[in-house]
Amino acid sequence: MHSKGPTMLQLRLIATTDLHTHIYPYDYFADRSSDAVGLARAASLIEAARAEVANTLVLDNGDFLQGNPLGDYMAYERGLRPGERHPMLRAMAAAGIEASTLGNHEFNYGLEFLALTMAGAPFPIVSANLATALGANPAEDRNLVPPYALLERDFLDSAGNRQRLQIGVIGFAPPQILQWDHHILRGRLFARDIVEAAQARVPELRAAGADLVVALCHSGIGPAAPERGMENAATALGAVPGIDAIICGHTHRLFPSEEFAGLPGCDPVAGRLNGTPAVMAGSWGSHIGLIDLELSHEATGWRVTSAHSSLRAIARRGAGEAVLPAVESAPRVLEAARADHAETLAYIRRPVGRLTAPLHSYFALVVDDPSVQIVAAAQSAYVAEMLEDTEYAELPVLSAAGPFKAGGRGGPDYYTDVPAGDLAVKNVADLYIYPNTITAVKITGAELKEWLERSVALYRRIVPGVADQMLLDPDFPSYNYDVIEGVSYEVDLSRPARYDMAGRLSAPEAHRILNLRFAGREIDPAAEFIVATNNYRAAGGGDFPCARPDAVVLSGPDTNRDVLLRYIHNLGSVDPTPMGNWHFAPLPGTSVLFDTGPGARAHLDEVKGLSIEEVGPAPGGFLRFRIRL
Numbered sequence: 001m002h003s004k005g006p007t008m009l010q011l012r013l014i015a016t017t018d019l020h021t022h023i024y025p026y027d028y029f030a031d032r033s034s035d036a037v038g039l040a041r042a043a044s045l046i047e048a049a050r051a052e053v054a055n056t057l058v059l060d061n062g063d064f065l066q067g068n069p070l071g072d073y074m075a076y077e078r079g080l081r082p083g084e085r086h087p088m089l090r091a092m093a094a095a096g097i098e099a100s101t102l103g104n105h106e107f108n109y110g111l112e113f114l115a116l117t118m119a120g121a122p123f124p125i126v127s128a129n130l131a132t133a134l135g136a137n138p139a140e141d142r143n144l145v146p147p148y149a150l151l152e153r154d155f156l157d158s159a160g161n162r163q164r165l166q167i168g169v170i171g172f173a174p175p176q177i178l179q180w181d182h183h184i185l186r187g188r189l190f191a192r193d194i195v196e197a198a199q200a201r202v203p204e205l206r207a208a209g210a211d212l213v214v215a216l217c218h219s220g221i222g223p224a225a226p227e228r229g230m231e232n233a234a235t236a237l238g239a240v241p242g243i244d245a246i247i248c249g250h251t252h253r254l255f256p257s258e259e260f261a262g263l264p265g266c267d268p269v270a271g272r273l274n275g276t277p278a279v280m281a282g283s284w285g286s287h288i289g290l291i292d293l294e295l296s297h298e299a300t301g302w303r304v305t306s307a308h309s310s311l312r313a314i315a316r317r318g319a320g321e322a323v324l325p326a327v328e329s330a331p332r333v334l335e336a337a338r339a340d341h342a343e344t345l346a347y348i349r350r351p352v353g354r355l356t357a358p359l360h361s362y363f364a365l366v367v368d369d370p371s372v373q374i375v376a377a378a379q380s381a382y383v384a385e386m387l388e389d390t391e392y393a394e395l396p397v398l399s400a401a402g403p404f405k406a407g408g409r410g411g412p413d414y415y416t417d418v419p420a421g422d423l424a425v426k427n428v429a430d431l432y433i434y435p436n437t438i439t440a441v442k443i444t445g446a447e448l449k450e451w452l453e454r455s456v457a458l459y460r461r462i463v464p465g466v467a468d469q470m471l472l473d474p475d476f477p478s479y480n481y482d483v484i485e486g487v488s489y490e491v492d493l494s495r496p497a498r499y500d501m502a503g504r505l506s507a508p509e510a511h512r513i514l515n516l517r518f519a520g521r522e523i524d525p526a527a528e529f530i531v532a533t534n535n536y537r538a539a540g541g542g543d544f545p546c547a548r549p550d551a552v553v554l555s556g557p558d559t560n561r562d563v564l565l566r567y568i569h570n571l572g573s574v575d576p577t578p579m580g581n582w583h584f585a586p587l588p589g590t591s592v593l594f595d596t597g598p599g600a601r602a603h604l605d606e607v608k609g610l611s612i613e614e615v616g617p618a619p620g621g622f623l624r625f626r627i628r629l
């Protein structure tokens with residue numbers, strides 16, 4: 001008896017992406033468990049998804065090596081002995097992952113550490129557009145790792161018969177890696193355009209015998225048509241012939257989802273990019289992505305006849321901020337990294353550097369302040385290095401930072417307060433509480449002044465010659481207040497604020513910023529500056545004048561917190577004493593009242609260049625000070 005019709009086979013692709021060394025369900029910066037992260041949780045979803053169907057392939061999409069203190073501990077402290085397997089790779093193998101690709105963050109610790117990591121890889125890791133030397137065309141590139149792999153698998157068809165398939169797995173990463181890790185990769189690594197590499201290598205992979213080609217695309221959903229060197233090439237890749245499915249990532253989003261509704265080439269319901277089935281599974285183990293394929297064996301070989309993409313989450317948000325776990329951790333994944341997790345806990349509680357003076361934000365809104373200073377210094381060092389060898393290398397690098405923790409609605413204890421001496425990794429989270437990423441903008445001297453004018457809208461208008469006026473509007477959020485380091489300026493509180501709380505120009509004749517100087521000279525409104533800031537500000541958070549689409553010259557891949565952590569780690573000992581680059585313009589016979597946390601009392605003698613004295617308790621548990629202008 002022979003079967004009627006073609007042979008059919010169901011195959012479920014299961015994907016993780018951007019795990020960033022999140023194995024345990026643990027937030028190392030907060031030093032407490034978290035139900036929102038961890039491959040151990042995702043592995044339980046993988047196990048269930050595998051049990052439901054006959055044939056599966058479990059794939060990871062890169063950015064596995066860096067991204068939390070476990071990754072830093074392995075690279076900076078413990079290192080890998082030749083032949084030793086990185087705990088992340090052990091955990092991935094325990095979760096059933098069968099292949100992966102290189103993401104941009106695999107390069108953060110340098111090529112030597114990556115080589116040691118790769119040497120211990122328990123499954124193929126492929127990348128088709130990264131090379132140690134470029135040839136005349138992509139096929140002649142000397143790739144850093146194999147451009148693709150053929151995974152031979154015995155699957156069961158729908159009639160229950162064994163079918164041997166060769167699954168081609170090919171990898172891609174953003175060519176911007178060369179800019180982001182320029183200082184460690186210069187002359188040693190080269191990148192090719194993702195679509196260009198795919199057009200050359202996918203036919204090669206087909207010719208090598210692939211029955212099916214899956215692209216591990218460590219790149220996000222972007223324009224539908226190729227643009228040379230594009231960072232987010234997943235949609236454009238969907239139009240390259242010969243690719244049957246795309247695992248995408250890098251931007252840490254969810255696909256299919258409503259978030260991508262209306263984007264050209266993008267079907268956010270069926271989960272297709274230029275017609276090709278695709279999935280993106282968040283980050284840090286938050287989700288797994290599934291692509292359920294139906295294959296039919298025809299005269300020309302195996303062909304995808306239908307596809308369905310979906311996501312499964314390890315947790316859901318309940319009422320308010322509550323995170324409700326959907327699964328337990330998979331014990332074998334926890335076991336694979338048990339010792340490394342314990343060592344990481346010791347690491348985050350141990351010093352990474354030393355502070356020669358205390359770091360606190362009690363006076364950050366009234367005087368140049370150490371908690372703002374250290375963030376600004378780390379940002380400008382990072383941006384200056386990133387922009388080396390670019391057209392912006394000659395421009396002055398300034399840095400904008402603000403006191404995120406400065407009382408207000410957060411209450412009298414909501415301040416940064418780290419004593420002098422040893423600084424632990426977990427303290428760094430206290431210095432930079434938002435998960436922003438480093439960004440640099442190019443602006444003019446005129447825009448720089450407007451940036452500061454918008455910031456100092458924080459202050460109430462002060463009447464000269466009058467005593468004890470309240471300085472701050474308690475409703476103005478301190479995250480919309482930036483100090484800019486690298487220039488000097490005065491703030492005249494007797495003038496009306498040029499902007500209102502929402503960032504609208506409310507007093508077009510008014511200017512509070514006086515004597516704005518760079519290197520001692522008054523700033524030319526037409527002069528150009530680079531300002532290091534964060535993605536929130538550059539994208540329009542607080543409606544600052546830097547938020548022009550064409551102002552961004554660098555969207556760095558790292559969080560500002562990581563930039564700060566590495567800065568402290570590299571320096572070893574940090575002197576956070578502020579430069580005193582800004583102050584209030586003198587208003588003789590005038591005083592203002594300023595409420596801050598009671599912890600400020602212990603640091604009053606560190607305040608320089610300001611006439612300030614304690615008044616007494618203030619409403620809400622704050623402590624009131626008088627400043628003579």
Ligand code: MN
Pocket residue numbers: 018020063103105250251252283
């Ligand atoms: Mn990532």
Ligand code: MG
Pocket residue numbers: 063103104105218250251
């Ligand atoms: Mg990435």
